[in-house]
Amino acid sequence: MPRRSATLSSHLRALEAESIFIMREVAAEMANPVLLYSIGKDSSVMLHLAMKAFWPAKPPFPLMHIATGWDFRDMIVHRDQLTRALGLRLLVQSNETATAEGSTPFNTDSREWARIMLIDALKAGMDRHGFDAAFGGGRRDEEKSRAKERVFSVRSAGHGWDPRNQRPELWHLYNTRVARGETIRVFPLSNWTEFDIWEYIRLEQIPVVPLYFAKRRPMVDRGGTLIMVDDERMQFQPGETASERLVRFRTLGDWPLSGAIESDADTVEQVIAEML
Numbered sequence: 001m002p003r004r005s006a007t008l009s010s011h012l013r014a015l016e017a018e019s020i021f022i023m024r025e026v027a028a029e030m031a032n033p034v035l036l037y038s039i040g041k042d043s044s045v046m047l048h049l050a051m052k053a054f055w056p057a058k059p060p061f062p063l064m065h066i067a068t069g070w071d072f073r074d075m076i077v078h079r080d081q082l083t084r085a086l087g088l089r090l091l092v093q094s095n096e097t098a099t100a101e102g103s104t105p106f107n108t109d110s111r112e113w114a115r116i117m118l119i120d121a122l123k124a125g126m127d128r129h130g131f132d133a134a135f136g137g138g139r140r141d142e143e144k145s146r147a148k149e150r151v152f153s154v155r156s157a158g159h160g161w162d163p164r165n166q167r168p169e170l171w172h173l174y175n176t177r178v179a180r181g182e183t184i185r186v187f188p189l190s191n192w193t194e195f196d197i198w199e200y201i202r203l204e205q206i207p208v209v210p211l212y213f214a215k216r217r218p219m220v221d222r223g224g225t226l227i228m229v230d231d232e233r234m235q236f237q238p239g240e241t242a243s244e245r246l247v248r249f250r251t252l253g254d255w256p257l258s259g260a261i262e263s264d265a266d267t268v269e270q271v272i273a274e275m276l
Contacts, residue, residue: 019053
């Protein structure tokens, strides 16, 4: 059973209640929603909230992971163990065509890589399964483009996003109606901050990938960015060698594109302390 913390602040309780309301609204109004599970800290909180929202039943929608084939191994282990323990349906969607053509993070521009392996794969997964709504873990404090997103963000029939075609969301009233072919991206964590996420993880004891915590790992310093050597596919540049560094990750993605930070914070409490 999802843990109910008796020590949540009124601020976190309000955020939790808002997120749960959004999830229940989608489940009630949309025909075929899905939760996009990226395995990171934000989607871990989102999954925890989904478990709370529909307890004692399981969430009435599957999870979908957009996998590139270059996810950290620790992420895949965490994903499989958690979804198996919770008894949840997990869908894995990839751009197999791009993989077969030899695309890798080492021979593809990072923006193009994100487009073909994440965005295009997501669109294909939405179409393949006929999903009309997708929960995402985006927060408005992450970057300027995120700040423009509504909680319920409409996508056109071709999965396009037009900021001029978004609906007002006054007084937490959400318009879930879509035209034929349109879909909605739903962001239950829109009003959370990174600090809120970590504090909620601490109080609710939510399991997260161990990469978020400091450990000695094989790293390469590439132009000031610390890249972890996660498997034998690492392509070293001339003069590069791996060395053990005490690091952790603030954000997780494909390991050749994810930069670590030097840190000795190996607990949630220490991670939070580094943010203050």
